[in-house]
Amino acid sequence: MKDENYFEKVYAITRLIPRGRISTYGTIASYLALGSARMVGWALNKSFSEERVPAHRVVNRKGELSGRNHFPTPTLMQELLEKEGAIVENNQIKNFKELFWDPAEELDIEL
DNA sequence: GGATTGACGTCTG
């Protein structure tokens, strides 16, 4: 029973994302030293079956809602992001830079 | 057990 699986780490980080904040696969992957951003996407894919993880707050490096197609409804992701104050246009977050959240930042505060 | 795919990222052209 490896509780310390890489996807559990991703769950923790994704759940720690504050409302109105957004993170990226590469940042999380780099922080968790997963070695590949794809691992993050994979973990989030399982997250739907595991627990309620705000995966809609996690987007690719371009700030694009790449995973919206995997949501129950392709519009759900955008709806949630807009509801949290994010400006989504053309399946891409306009104020992505402003809403960008880094796990290291949160860790720095905890430390 | 091998080959392909996958919610991505970085490099080269």
Place this chain on the structure above:
DNA sequence: GCAGACGCCAATC
């Protein structure tokens, strides 16, 4: 600056 190809690591077929 944009487009295309390769690389990552794991799970699924």
